[in-house]
Amino acid sequence: MSDTFDLIVVGGGPGGYVAALRASQLGMSVALVESTHFGGVCLNWGCIPTKALLRSSEIHHLLHELGTFGLSADNISFDLSKIVGRSRGIARRMGGGIAHLLKKAKVTTFDGRAKLAGRSGEAHQVAITRDGAAVATIKAPHVILATGARGRQLPGLETDGTLIWGAREAMTPKELPKRLLVIGSGAIGIEFASFYRNMGSEVTIAEVADRILIAEDPEISAAARKAFEKQGMKIITSAKVGPLNKGENEVSTTIESPTGKVDLTVDRVICAVGIVGNVEDLGLEGTKVQVERTHIVTDGFCRTGEPGIYAIGDVAGAPWLAHKASHEGILCVEKIAGRSPQPLHPLNIPGCTYSRPQIASVGLSEEKAVAAGHKVKVGRFPFIANGKAVAMGETDGMVKTVFDATSGELLGAHMIGAEVTEMIQGYVITRTGELTEAELVETVFPHPTISETMHEATLAAFDGPLHI
Missing domain, CATH: 3.30.390.30 (FAD/NAD-linked reductase, C-terminal dimerisation domain)
Structure with missing residues (x-):
């Protein structure tokens, strides 16, 4: 196997694997390095499996509205393990599909972690390790960093995987919490709140800003709040969540807001308070790549300050959306190939929240x-x-x-x-x-x-x- 390529892509999420496929279409020899699973967080622990969960919850809601449509059903129930199993099965199926596409496109894939390892002439060297052991060192004149991001951890609100959940635990519950606190009302927090409320949980949302869905038009944000409260959710804005006090199988806390203090005890807490870029251990030291607030600084064509090094997707900053990552992957590769793509206009990127x-x-x-x-x-x-x-x-x-x-x-x-x-x-x-x-x-x-x-x-x- 050759150790020299036209392009190395680090990360196999919706930005990285799309960039690799497009580069192959344009005749480049491509290496893709992925340490966990193709499709990244989006396909395996985000966009796709959450939509499967939300679909189940929508059907559950409709089953309780059958009379409106002249229908009836008795003994409506659900099997949470099957709902979660369907979601995980869809993620596995889609991940396998990406592996097939990469193989078909003759993209050389490496299972491991990648780190920039200096230059060899005009090429950048990338060292690949797995479980701490060296796998290979490959090189290419162009390297795209598509390492994604992870959930932000705030002091006093750290996830523990048991009582205080991040997205992964929230997607794979073993039982339905009767009482749930969701901290954060961006798209991720609102989607989980919607799923669990549709399934029957009592849901409280705490948001530090003065309104939910702060990225949306205030009029739409207000309409969403009205709809969610009509469904029975309790929403507290301008909220300060006190320390999370963990019991044997519940969490208690105090939430302060302009309307007063609320003492709350819940079965589980979901923290959805933003993300941080995966910029650690990439070998950026000694390069001209700039990192600001955990995200790599790029121009309109995804170029960093280091010639031949590019960054796309969540690691390159907001908006943290899969379709933004994929589009950046394509335009970045086309620019490398000497084509004339247009820079991505941030205001032309749609935002979607798949709640009800x-x-x-x-x-x-x-x-x-x-x-x-x-x-x-x-x-x-x-x-x-x-x-x-x-x-x-x-x-x-x-x-x-x-x-x-x-x-x-x-x-x-x-x-x-x-x-x-x-x-x-x-x-x-x-x-x-x-x-x-x-x-x-x-x-x-x-x-x-x-x-x-x-x-x-x-x-x-x-x-x-x-x-x-």
Whole structure:
């Protein structure tokens, strides 16, 4: 086996394996180094298995709403071990699929940990070890670091795998906690809160900011809070969580907020308070690679300060999204290959939260658009005025659009409701293609679909909607 390649990719997550596949398509010889499993956190412990869990919880919820649809069922129950087993099986299946794709693309894979080991002429050397033992030293003129990130640990809130869970424990519960505290209300925290509430747990969410889902438009954030509280969740914002006092099989704590103190005892705690980049033991010392707040600094083409070293995905900073990592992998490789990709525009990256109801957005919020100096036109359309949403029994939701009043540019789009994570791509294409309200207005949306709300929300920003 040759020890020299055109490209070495460190990390086999959604950024790394996609970069390796694209490089192979472009005729490069590629080595991919992965220490754990192909697909990274996203496929094995994040995006995919959590959606399997959420799907089960959605069905469980619907089973208790059968009367609304003229149906009935007796003795509704669930087997948590089978729900978790299905989720883990899907992750294994998808991981095997990636291994097959890499083999088919003739990507040389190494099982181990990689570390930059200086230069050999024009090439970077990468030392690979497994369980502390040397496996190989390979070299290439280009190295992409795609090592991902891990959950942040805060003093006093450290996960222990038993009573205080991180994402992995939250995805593989042996029994359903009757009482659950979720610390953090980003997408990860909200999705776990939604799963466990749908399955019957009493859920409390504690968020240090003054509202949940801080990355979303405030109006959507408020709508989400209203929906979650209607489902029975207790939400405390501007919250300070005191020390977590662990008992034999429960955790007690005090949560302070502007509304007072709450003494809380729960069976389990999920900490979802952000992530930190995996930048340790990569051999960055002595290179010009810069690290800021645990993330590698890159330019618009994923280049670091060290020629020939690149970083993509979570290790390169926010937004920490699998589709951002994959896209960075592609544009990085195409730039290496001498093509002319466009830099990734952060405001064209959609964000999705797969709770009930779902939340999706792209671009600027109304608040940020105004702060940036835009004169805006804002449109809103509620799901309750959409025929398909009514027929589905999914009337909780809305679409909000923010346009530049002068140019008609779509500055941002914000959605909450059923299937909005599937619909947001229409607005992403609008922004990527630099289209205006004129093209959206003239677009024919199929009827009956929930996507018609996107058309109506555009009309609402200008001449007015037709159906309210």
